[in-house]
Amino acid sequence: MNRKKWVALLIILVVFIAGLLVETVSDTNARLADHPGISWEENIVSGSGTGKIVQLFVSGVISGEPSAAGAPSMSEVLAEQLRRVEEDPSVKALVLRINSPGGEVVATDELHTRLLRLKQVRRIPIVVSMGSTAASGGYYLATAGDAIFANPNTLTGSLGVIFNLLNYSEAANKLGVHQFAIKSGRFKDIGSPFRPLTTPERQIFQSLVNESYQKFVDVIVKGRNLSRQRVLEIADGRVYSGEQAKRLGLIDQFGDLEEATRYALSLSGEREATVVRYTDQLSLSKLLFSLKQHLANPDPLGLSRSLERQSSPQLLYQFMP
Template identity: 85%
Template sequence: MQRKKWVALLIVLVVFAAGLCVEFVSGAYDELAESPGFSWDENIVSGSGTDKIVQMFVNGVISGEQNATGMPSMSELLSEQLRRVEEDENVKALVLRIDSPGGEVVATDELHTRILHLKQLRHIPVVVSMGSTAASGGYYLATTGDSIFANPNTLTGSLGVIFNLFNYSDAANKLGVHQFAIKSGRFKDIGSPSRPLTDPERQIFQTLVNESYNKFVDVIVKGRNLSRQRVLEIADGRVYSGEQAKRLGLIDQFGDLEEATRYALSLSGSPEAMVVRYTDQLSISKLLLSMKQYWSNPDPLGLTRVLERNGSPKLLYQFMP
């Protein structure tokens, strides 16, 4: 009997503790959702002195969307880091380490504009260091660099735009599933996955793709000082190795992040400087918040991730094999 009482008490305590955790996470989530609270630690990698060389990392798909936990997007986080660089008079150069296949057209262009604004405002050099992949939108950002370093085996290029539309009309017809769109205009349901794409609709989408493509070409022409005709010849969507990219004038030198950082120091005009990185401050609330998606996973089979690329259609500067 005594043992049963202790078991019952233990169960009550566990339930109570679980309730506190849920309440805490919920409160933390609300707090961070209302104010993302960008908090950065400035970690010194090497060097000394008061002047700084900032290493900033663009890793993964470039997106303006928040993740599943509601935390800020990559675009928001990098923009905040750029703002910090902008406000720190001790920063004398920026090294942009890119390991990305690209991503959303809008998010990529906004970051590109933000970096150019920083260069114009602060007149500091930007040196790009390419990782394993710096393709499509990753290369779009690389054009902001005063010099681009890469490995001979880096995967780059994929210069162009893609717009994917998911269509299940054939499968729906076989299953006897039909969707009827009551619309206000001829093109209101343009790109509907429940019916075939018409030629006029395809032309509309192609016009959007062409506009974004021309912007990409302009960015390369200006950033790499190449003729428009030359860029049009090489910007056909194919990927290039670092070796090929150097021959085409898309990158400048072979070298790793450390070599790119040394070059940035030489451009900065400072005899010595600290090499620093911004890292997000870890807190209990952020840790629990990041685990929230695993505690209440609405998609245990991972089907959302499989179909994610076929969700809301977007113009993409992205390498998508």
């Protein structure tokens, strides 16, 4: 048997064993805690003491959608990490490092609610550390913090909501492509890309955007202790630098993650504490699960998922230049 056949046989054997082992794990979709993609080790970053300061990271677009490889969504992972913080009595403060342009309205609001619940249930301080970008939904999450640190060059703001609709009616007409919608009500095919948007339809979508926008304004008013009129003046969708945001009262101090962590310690009431992070725990089951998902995935590049998002409009708290 030549070398190529041996390699092919080895791959088949690995896939077969992976399938057997993964199936022995209880249904990965049934309970989040059993998902091989959600398992962490608690790594010490610095410090000492029985009390802990946890650093959590919000990186990339905030979404409730699983990845193309079937891994848990960002919101699932963060929600589970926040649950772990909530259930650990030794955690005395939380530092939330945000490097995100924002994302889905629902996923963002759910995470914000979890952060507020953590403060109410555990009474632990939350300090936000902004990275290079903490805009729109990223800022929405930041309003849950007791203090917000940023770099003078951080890109933040973009306070508002966007709802994109793709329309190719003119191109379809030129190509002779037509869609006939047999519908039960006047607005059942609202937003169809095969025809222009009508004025009543635009008003309906605008009302949805306005509702989400008002919620955004509410969390800024409450979280930053600003007047509603002042928030309405600055929440026009534009982006701000860290320098501008500080002048507007959107952030509190300039500083990096380390400085934000030291400030969290000062709020915790502890003289010293151990700074920890939750990092991915490498395990055989996780590796095998990833392999199985990759091999079983008909769309490894996520192209079809991207097209689905394009054709399924969503309300977004997201900076989209």
